[in-house]
Amino acid sequence: MRFNFPKLRLMPHNKHFLERVAMSIENQSPEDHEPAPVGTMVLLVLTALGMTVAWAFLYFGIFLPRGTVS
């Protein structure tokens, strides 16, 4: 019994878009890319700090005060 699997085809406009993205990444060198805006980096760092502080609060402020377990 033969199964006719559907062939995956990229839509024409998607195919061109993907090719352009691939070319732009391939052509980039370390000196070419623009540095991210300062605000974006600040946001990244604040998010990371916030998540770390939240984890520390949950671990030291809620989990451990409820009693050590072993």
Place this chain on the structure above:
Amino acid sequence: MNPNSWISKTRSKLGLFLQDMQIEHLEKNWLYLATAMIGFMVVILFIGAVFLHLNPPSHWETIDSASLHLGGEFAEDKLRAQPSELPDGTLQVKLVAARYGFFPREIVVPADKKIQFRMASLDVLHGAHIPMTNMSTMIVPGHISEVTTVFPKPGEYPLLCNEYCGMGHDHMWSKVTVLSQNDWDARKTEGKQP
């Protein structure tokens, strides 16, 4: 930053590696941050596990569930509301979980003292969970579950079954009373402890 420092060299090696993967610049920065966060958390957990003995219970001991009520440490006459004291000062509570209750029905323990729960199941899979504390484990038939914990706050806590064990599962609970040190000593003086 000094380009010859180990941080710069590590970053440049990692950056070259990531560049070969053609990862966008912002995503790379987030990758560094996320890796640093995870590393920090792992270090904290490692210190707690190695130096403070904070780790999930991993006791492994077997028992014959079908006959545990007949003799041995889980015989009915050995299940008491007050815990017994081990040589190192830890108080030991023995519990049997069965459809649909925990035996003994009520347990009295002091606060801020190590309590060791030794639990066995008479029939099917049960769970034992004391809300607002870290005492929570499964009780698997044929095995003894052992959890050592400390109750910092005095009060009355329910001991709930949190593994579905049958039609009466939602009614399966008993009570744990945690007394302050003063109340516990007074209870001792009154002779209510073995």
